Amino acid sequence: MKFVDEFRDPAKARVLVDNINTLVRRIPLCATRPLQLMEVCGGHTHSIFKYGIEQMLPDCIELVHGPGCPVCVLPMGRVDDCVALAERPNIIFTTFGDAMRVPGSRKSLLQAKAEGADIRMVYSPMDALRIARDNPDREVVFFALGFETTMPSTALTILRAEAEGVENFAVFCNHITIIPTIKAILDSPELTLDGFLGPGHVSMVIGSEPYQFIARHYRKPLVIAGFEPLDILQSVWMVLNQIAEGRSDVENQYQRVVPDRGNNPALAAVSKVFQLRAFFEWRGLGSIDHSGVRLQDGYARFDAERKYPVPNLKIADPKACQCGEVLKGAIKPWQCKVFGTACTPETPMGSLMVSSEGACAAVYSYGRIDLVDVLRAREAAKPNAPREQQT
Missing domain, CATH: 3.40.50.11750 (HypD, alpha/beta domain 1)
Structure with a gap:
């Protein structure tokens, strides 16, 4: 091939x-x-x-x-905001599949769906716009997230909604930018x-x-x-x-795909629809200036954060979960206290174990890590471990 x-x-x-x-x-x-x-x-x-x-x-x-996985760097408070939006009456909440199982402080979107919220998995924002067209008596919110990779598709969908006069469509914007992150x-x-x-x-x-x-x-x-x-x-x-x-x-190195000057039509659409936020909260990295975007004032009617009340609370990660340290590269995934035990792909405690691009999920699936050795090393490192375990 x-x-x-x-x-x-x-x-x-x-x-x-x-x-x-x-x-x-x-x-x-x-x-x-x-x-x-x-x-x-x-x-x-x-x-x-x-x-x-x-x-x-x-x-x-x-x-x-x-920290190059956009699902992984989403702070827990923004997941709670998604759940709050999804649980509002008359709303159809649409999202990419890998965001469904990311834990919030109370529940994930998947758990909210099981409890009755109308949450639907889509493959693109255009799918969400189609759902809005097909359900004119309902409000449809698309969970927009990702780096500059997915920003153009969201921007072009908003421009299409404007051109077609679709008024029951909005996005909950969590798009982020790569350059401030690297800095x-x-x-x-x-x-x-x-x-x-x-x-x-x-x-x-x-x-x-x-x-x-x-x-x-x-x-x-x-x-x-x-x-x-x-x-x-x-x-x-x-x-x-x-x-x-x-x-x-x-x-x-990736010259067969990446043009040195970028994709000008895509950048033009992004510039037209989005503006930089003063700051945006990242899991593990804290608040980073100008690292997120929101909709321009001219497209405020498509902005879920302006159309609906959003809690916008800051929620600390569980103390046992060390996603922040892994995201910053300070520790390896298997060095996290709950890796492979309390936190697995089936029972994720942190977002890095959920997303297909998360470091913890990748290590768990492909990393050739012997979990028995990991657990033994943890036991040996405990201060009260028996002497024979520490040798």
Whole structure:
């Protein structure tokens, strides 16, 4: 199959791994500590664990899993807002499937649906608009979330609703932007990052130019990467090559999909419909200035936050759940206190175990983690553990 099989060729993967092993020997820093490379996108995290890419790389390379899953970074209070909207009389609440099971402080959307709320899974905002057309006596709300990848589809749907005069359609806007997020990570004192694998899908919309500040100001290399195994291995090699040569540039490995200047029609639609929020709350990262968008005043009639009362409360995550630390790359998923025990894909405590792009779900499904060893290590680390467990 064109553009799939050729990017999963084992022989080519071995060549890339050999080149990576040769390259790290030219990097003096590798002799003192592991090089930390962050893949920002949750899709990359999923591919890394699915194809065992971490196991292919030398020990001196550590992949740090970033906050690139929009479902995962949604704070619990916004989930509560969704439930509050969905439980209003006369509302049909529509959402992507991976948001249905994200826990709120009281319940998830799936639990609200089981209790009688009219919540429907859709594959695109256009599906939600069709439901609004088919139900003129009901109010339809679409749960709009995602980075710049999904913003254009929401914007174009709102423009279509305006053109068709559909007045019973609104969006609960939770779209977020990637650049302020990366800046917040770079400014975090908890992390020492040496380079980035840039998000492929987001870059398909915004292009490569917005990342230039990472190379120019922070002196970190970034390579926009595709999602197949050879894409990721080549992108790692490209980042390491920059480090070995003392360069900090933005390079585009995913040229077959990502145009350097982005998608101008998509960006035009986004600019017309959305404006930046002063700040937006992220799970694990706190409030980040200008990291979210809302509808322009001219489209206020399609804004669920203006049409309906929304609680808009800040809810702290359960203390046992360490999604925030995982999202920031401060700990690995299996280091979370409840990973694989109280928190599994069947009984998720945090959003990272729900979304198909969540790091915890990816590790649980593909990470080759022996949960027995994880539990033993936790027991051994307890202060009151028997001496024979600690040895």
